[in-house]
Amino acid sequence: MTIKISIDCMGGDHGPSVTIPAAISFLKRNPDAELTLVGLEDVVKAELKKLHADAHPRLSILHASEQVTMDDPLEVALRRKKDSSMRVAIEQVKDGKAQACVSAGNTGALMAVSRYVLKTMAGVDRPAICTIMPNMNDGPTYVMDLGANVDCEPHHLHQFAIMGSVLVHAMEGIARPTIGLLNVGTEDIKGNEVVKATSQLLRADHERGKLNFFGNVEGNDIFKGTTDVVVCDxxxxxVTLKAIEGLARFFKLVLTTEFKRSPLTMLGAVIARSALxxxxxxxxPARYNGASLLGLRGLVFKSHGGADAEAFEWAIRRAFEAAKNDVQQQLADMIAELMPREPQPNATKSDETA
Amino acid sequence: MTIKISIDCMGGDHGPSVTIPAAISFLKRNPDAELTLVGLEDVVKAELKKLHADAHPRLSILHASEQVTMDDPLEVALRRKKDSSMRVAIEQVKDGKAQACVSAGNTGALMAVSRYVLKTMAGVDRPAICTIMPNMNDGPTYVMDLGANVDCEPHHLHQFAIMGSVLVHAMEGIARPTIGLLNVGTEDIKGNEVVKATSQLLRADHERGKLNFFGNVEGNDIFKGTTDVVVCDxxxxxVTLKAIEGLARFFKLVLTTEFKRSPLTMLGAVIARSALxxxxxxxxPARYNGASLLGLRGLVFKSHGGADAEAFEWAIRRAFEAAKNDVQQQLADMIAELMPREPQPNATKSDETA
Structure with a gap:
């Protein structure tokens, strides 16, 4: 079965010079994929021509006259730029013309426009952003929320846990993914009031056999791979994700500087090349690019704004895998089962996005 | 002038086998330091004998019959073990017999016993824990709070900022340390309600010329060294600190594993030894050991529980420097100036510690 993905070609720090080579490379490796490139038609065509890929049978171009910049306030992205490549790419998902969409644009704008165009899934109060991080077990740890909801109530975190569990189940083929609640200690008495109340909700689902709740986890458990999913507001x-990115960059800088310091250390680096x-x-980090916006009536994936073509291709791959594994239907089923209540009065209230 | 530091010799994962060698090494390097080793007299004496240091003129032993373990609940540390090495070491500070105290014991217990014995400084609602992290400017970034206060109001974060500023001023000799408020973005509209309100308090102090408030910072700014102090609840x-520790351990593991993988990569590592x-x-991390418990009527420093002798010695050094630079008096002055109000009704309410 062919899976169609729409791509916001204009988003991110590098725009078409990254998104289009990534798309072409992805198409070549995945014969069951079709891509719709959304953006300024002339620019997209010129980039395709450069890559000798302007007549690919599984590729189509969809013109969008505007683009959301990294600095655009949410209102501009939402109300003024109605023909932005971001919005048109998301509309492809809404209209059933694509099974998922990928953008490297401004996270806040992407979430706001996605919520506006696709709407929130029944039973979910707030969509959330889920990313993956490497761990010492050579597997990924799924962490959410990454910034869509800065003030959370226990039932929000509860929903995040359900969505994270479904995502891991669909993407990694793990029958009963383990869920950890990010906290300042592992004991039940630890944490703030929201976390303690969330723990009770998750414990109840665990006892009913619905979720595999491990209990509290701490910051270092993300990298230990203690649980498949780590839930937090x-x-x-x-803050944690950005601190981690900051340390990774620092580490890379130290590694590079120190190996380049003298001819001898450079020689060592050449000899140990395979290790490096x-x-x-x-x-x-490229391999872990592609965060999921979960809880919408359609699949949207967010690439890092600074992604290169390799990283952006990973984001497309994740969107493709999610569509192929029918994450959307699985989410709907699980939410309907575990969250059968009426939407909260504030379910449509837009929360600030980071 | 001689500075006297009391040391809880029994705390931490390794107890006297780490704390005492660290103390001896520190004494040798610092002719103006005196140390009081607090713990089971026989054990301390045996360890000193092993190190041929049982008759050092600037060293005294103070017997304490009990010790707080890593698993002891707060109530046990507080109410039952009244003759613990931790408590006796802190009492030395209270009685003016030491200018600062160092312990590698359980953080929650150390904070609780310190609050109980020393009491909170006038004008401060809640003591906080401040640690330092390395940054790309080769300087330390001071981050607080590290877990003493899991639910904070804006005036708590405001006080943390004042205390952090004083600490950096005293320890690093920086006239007007810059203060960053940890947030999900740098724009003023970003963040949860507590952070937004805190920002206004800090901005007001900045405009009065009292604090050097930089504005919001993000997780990666800790390692960029954007500001001298980073304030958060x-x-x-x-969570951030533990995530960072987890990632650092992961790096170390990957580095070690990959260089040891083959004779060739090992050779490369030998040649590039100076770089490594x-x-x-x-x-x-040893160089960044020694977190300050700030806002008490006396100086208490917390070493990482797993610290080795090198790391524990860094914690002693930080306590020594803080005492030498009269952090306590500077804190009292600044708090009196910026927080001249009456203590809050809940000022003595014990908050859970991590």
Whole structure:
């Protein structure tokens, strides 16, 4: 079965010069994929021509006259730029013309426009952003929320846990993914009031056999791979993710500087090249690019704004896998089962996105 | 002038086998330091004998019959073990017999016993824990709170900022340390309600010329060294710190595994030894050991529980420097100036510690 993905070609720090080579490379490797490139037609065509890929049978171009910049306030992205490549790419999902969409644009705008165009899934109060991180078990740890919801109530975190569990089940083929609640200690008495109340909700689902709740986890458990999913509010998730990115960059800088310091250390680096290559590969952030916006009536994936073509291709791959594994239907089923209540009065209230 | 530091010799994962060698090494390097070793007299004496240091003129032993373990609930540390090495070491500070105290014991217990014995400083609602992290400017970034206060109001974060500023001023000799408020974005509209309100308090102090408030910072700014101080609540700080520790351990594991994988990569590592040494040194967590418990009527420093002798010695050094630079008096002055109000009704309410 062919899976169709729409791509916001204009988003991110590098726009078409990254998104289009990534799309072409992805198409070549995946014969069951079709892509719709959304953006300024002339620009997209010129980039395709450069890559000798302007007549690919599984590729189509959809013109969008505007683009959302990294600095655009939410209101501009939402109300003024109605023909932005971001919005048109999301509308492809809404209209059933694509099964998922990928953008490297501004996270806040992407979430806001996605919510506006696709609407929130029944039973979900707030969509959330889920990303993956490498762990010492050579597997990914799924962490959410990454910044869509800076103030959360226990039932929000509860929903995040359900969505994370479904995503891991669909993407990794794990029957009963383990769920950890990010906290300042592992004991039940630890944490703030929201976390303690969330723990009770998750424990109840666990006892009914619906979720595999491990209990509290701490920051280091993300990298230990203690659980498949780590749940937190968007404030904690965003700060932690960025701190981790900052440390990774610092580490890379120290590694590079110190090996380049003298001819001898450079020689050592040349001889140990294969080790350095594997280190880069294992810790390569590109492989972990592609965060899921979960809880919408359609699949949207967010690439890092600074992604290169390799990283952006990973984001397309994740969107493709999610569509192929029918994450959307599985989410709807699980939410209907575990969250059968009426939407909250504030279900449509837009929360600030990071 | 001689500075006297009391040391809880029994705390931490390794107890006297780490704390005492660290103390002896510190004494040898610092002729103006005196140390009081607190713990089971026989054990301390035996350890000193092993090190041929049982008759050091600037060393005294103070017997304490009990010890707080890592698993002891707060109530046990507080109410039952009244003759614990931790408590006796803190009492030395209260009685003016030591200018600061160092312990590698359980953080929650250390904070609780310190609050109980020393009491909170006038004008401060809640003491906080401040640690330092390396940054790309080769300087330390001071981050607080690290877990003493999991639910914070704006005036708590405001006080943390004041205390952090004083600490950096005293320890680093920086006239007007810059303060960043940890948030999910740098724009003023970003963040949860507590952070937004805190920002206004800090902005007001900045405009009066009292604090050097930089504005919002993000997780990666900790490592960029954007500001001297990064302020956050104890939940965010604790999770972030542990995530960072987890990632650092993961890096170390990957580095070690990959260099040891084949004779060739091992040869490369031998040749590039100086680079690897400098990498370890720059990222060495031992150098950043020694968190300050701020806002008490006396100086208490917390070493990582798993610290080795090198790391524990860094914690002693930080306590020594803080005492030498009269952090306590500077804190009292600044708090009196900026927080001249009456203590809050809940000022003595014990908050859960992580």
């Amino acid at each position: 968007g404030f904690v998730g965003n 290559k594997r280190i880069t590969k294992r810790l390569n | 104890g939940f965010v700080g604790n 040494k400098r990498i370890t040194k720059r990222l060495n």
